[in-house]
Amino acid sequence: MTVSTMSIGTLYGVGVGPGDPELLTLKAFRILQNVDVVAYFAKAGHRSCALTIAQSHIPETTRTLAMEYPVTTELHRHSEEYKAQLDTFHDNASKTLADLMESGLSVAVISEGDPLFYGSFMHLHIRLAARFNTEIIPGITGMSGSWSLAQIPICQGDDVFKVVPGTLEEEQLVEQFQQNEAIVVMKIGRHLGNVRQALKRAGRLQQAIYVERATQDGQQLAFLKDKPTNQAPYFSLVLIPGFETAEYDALKGYVAGAPINEASNTSWQQDV
Amino acid sequence: MTVSTMSIGTLYGVGVGPGDPELLTLKAFRILQNVDVVAYFAKAGHRSCALTIAQSHIPETTRTLAMEYPVTTELHRHSEEYKAQLDTFHDNASKTLADLMESGLSVAVISEGDPLFYGSFMHLHIRLAARFNTEIIPGITGMSGSWSLAQIPICQGDDVFKVVPGTLEEEQLVEQFQQNEAIVVMKIGRHLGNVRQALKRAGRLQQAIYVERATQDGQQLAFLKDKPTNQAPYFSLVLIPGFETAEYDALKGYVAGAPINEASNTSWQQDV
Numbered sequence: 001m002t003v004s005t006m007s008i009g010t011l012y013g014v015g016v017g018p019g020d021p022e023l024l025t026l027k028a029f030r031i032l033q034n035v036d037v038v039a040y041f042a043k044a045g046h047r048s049c050a051l052t053i054a055q056s057h058i059p060e061t062t063r064t065l066a067m068e069y070p071v072t073t074e075l076h077r078h079s080e081e082y083k084a085q086l087d088t089f090h091d092n093a094s095k096t097l098a099d100l101m102e103s104g105l106s107v108a109v110i111s112e113g114d115p116l117f118y119g120s121f122m123h124l125h126i127r128l129a130a131r132f133n134t135e136i137i138p139g140i141t142g143m144s145g146s147w148s149l150a151q152i153p154i155c156q157g158d159d160v161f162k163v164v165p166g167t168l169e170e171e172q173l174v175e176q177f178q179q180n181e182a183i184v185v186m187k188i189g190r191h192l193g194n195v196r197q198a199l200k201r202a203g204r205l206q207q208a209i210y211v212e213r214a215t216q217d218g219q220q221l222a223f224l225k226d227k228p229t230n231q232a233p234y235f236s237l238v239l240i241p242g243f244e245t246a247e248y249d250a251l252k253g254y255v256a257g258a259p260i261n262e263a264s265n266t267s268w269q270q271d272v
Numbered sequence: 273m274t275v276s277t278m279s280i281g282t283l284y285g286v287g288v289g290p291g292d293p294e295l296l297t298l299k300a301f302r303i304l305q306n307v308d309v310v311a312y313f314a315k316a317g318h319r320s321c322a323l324t325i326a327q328s329h330i331p332e333t334t335r336t337l338a339m340e341y342p343v344t345t346e347l348h349r350h351s352e353e354y355k356a357q358l359d360t361f362h363d364n365a366s367k368t369l370a371d372l373m374e375s376g377l378s379v380a381v382i383s384e385g386d387p388l389f390y391g392s393f394m395h396l397h398i399r400l401a402a403r404f405n406t407e408i409i410p411g412i413t414g415m416s417g418s419w420s421l422a423q424i425p426i427c428q429g430d431d432v433f434k435v436v437p438g439t440l441e442e443e444q445l446v447e448q449f450q451q452n453e454a455i456v457v458m459k460i461g462r463h464l465g466n467v468r469q470a471l472k473r474a475g476r477l478q479q480a481i482y483v484e485r486a487t488q489d490g491q492q493l494a495f496l497k498d499k500p501t502n503q504a505p506y507f508s509l510v511l512i513p514g515f516e517t518a519e520y521d522a523l524k525g526y527v528a529g530a531p532i533n534e535a536s537n538t539s540w541q542q543d544v
Contacts, residue, residue, distance in 0.1 A: 017297070018410075020299070021298075022297065022298045022299035022302070023297045023298070023299055023410065024297065024298055025289070025294065025295050025296065025297055025298075025412065026293075026294045026295070026296055026297075026298065026301060027292070027294040027295055029298060030294070114416050114420075115420070116419050116420060116423070116424065116425045116426055117416065117419075117426060117427065117433075118427055118428055118429075118431075118433075119425070119428075121425075122425035122428060125423065125425065126425075129423055134423065136420035136421075136423055137420070138290075138295065138412045138416040138417055138419075138420040139412070139416075140297065140410045140411070140412060141416070144386050144389065144410040144411075144413070145410055147388050147389075147410075148386075148387070148388060148408035148409070148410040149408075151388070151397065151401055151406065151408055152388065153388045153391070153393075153394035153397065153398075154388055154389060155389065155390055155435070156390055156391075156394060157390075157437075158437045158439055158440065159390075159437070160434065160435065160436055160437070160448070161389075161390075161434070161435040162432060162433065162434045162435070163427070163432065163433040163434070164432055165429075165430045165431070165432070167430055168430065176432065
């Protein structure tokens with residue numbers, strides 16, 4: 001925090017929101033317009049989601065830098081080998097960014113959603129924030145984009161609100177769902193079958209709302225009980241509002257009849 | 273959802289973020305520039321926080337509408353009398369907005385943070401969304417503004433993340449804090465003593481970070497253990513990250529030495 005700002009570049013952790021390029025903040029937009037380098041994580045051979053979202057706000061002359069993961073799903077993410085490879089990768093990426101900043105360039109690392117909420121940016125931040133001037137620009141989370149699309153007040157008053165990863169074991173999920181709380185289930189992917197079963201066992205399947213790619217092209221919305229398959233992409237989640245009232249009953253009609261479903265052409269939408 | 277849009281105005285629920293006017297989204301900005309009426313909740317005789325945040329983005333010629341609460345703290349918020357008065361107030365406010373929209377005017381209701389995350393907008397939404405074209409623009413939450421200011425990665429990987437209202441009884445708070453989860457305590461206000469005691473009993477006081485008015489004028493940041501009093505304004509919260517690692521230990525030095533503290537002139541900052 002005591003480094004000179006005369007010749008050393010600043011590090012910006014910039015949240016680019018859930019998908020719609022209009023859901024960046026004015027501050028994120030200004031920084032992307034003015035920064036020297038825009039860096040992003042990417043799977044080798046894949047386009048970065050964060051870059052797709054932010055692309056239209058980055059001047060064509062701005063230098064971009066892909067930080068490509070050495071491994072993704074070939075190794076188990078809890079294995080020692082995976083952790084070691086990721087550690088080395090984060091060390092090297094941080095070194096690259098540090099060299100750029102020491103040469104006087106400012107660097108924005110763009111993240112989907114919010115950089116410090118389940119974000120990969122933290123691995124760079126913990127390596128660089130003590131040495132460089134660092135600023136975090138918060139972003140709209142995917143869950144906020146989802147309940148805004150569904151138009152569901154997710155929590156109110158004295159509700160406890162909870163985010164549960166769908167990667168937990170079914171027994172743990174049941175335990176989480178049995179509390180009378182507002183819940184968002186993230187990291188659904190191939191775990192939707194488990195999540196659905198746990199919601200049924202906890203008596204909360206009726207309330208659960210499935211949202212896919214909120215605010216992005218191809219966004220989908222339905223009650224989970226009406227979705228016939230357990231296929232779900234990375235950008236999907238399940239919302240369970242914290243209340244069951246006459247008001248919520250009124251909203252159910254709204255979700256079921258939401259225009260997004262009528263416009264859809266995916267097979268399971270026909271059951272909604 | 274089937275109303276004609278030819279002559280009837282649209283209802284926008286617009287999140288204006290945690291305080292910094294630059295933390296509105298591009299979409300919120302566009303809507304505020306183009307809408308016919310901007311409406312907001314306010315305590316009688318007080319300036320609206322949402323209006324303070326959004327003011328510079330609202331054209332001077334745009335019509336504004338204050339919806340003033342009939343009661344605030346004179347009646348207990350769980351009393352029948354309070355609920356009845358609030359119900360009537362929300363009915364009347366919705367009627368006023370409905371009349372405007374039926375006359376062809378579009379209306380934006382502005383909310384601090386995110387409209388559907390512990391927001392008062394829901395009381396209007398449940399009364400109007402079935403009758404009028406309605407769109408929700410998500411906003412950056414106060415908690416996201418807070419962990420971005422503190423530069424604390426609040427959760428990662430398979431963490432469960434939880435928002436707990438500080439208004440719960442001390443025993444309930446202890447129970448919540450004892451889980452090994454990432455936690456944000458909201459609605460601190462005059463409950464900070466209870467929250468502190470519960471954190472101590474649950475063995476998590478050492479980790480807890482206190483943030484006040486994040487992204488607003490007068491923002492404050494410190495470890496809760498170093499804050500000598502239990503005085504806290506409405507716009508304050510406590511962050512308890514979901515992990516304790518070597519990385520987090522490194523960040524502790526960052527929080528303790530954050531520029532925001534050095535620049536502060538409030539008394540308790542001297543202890544940080």
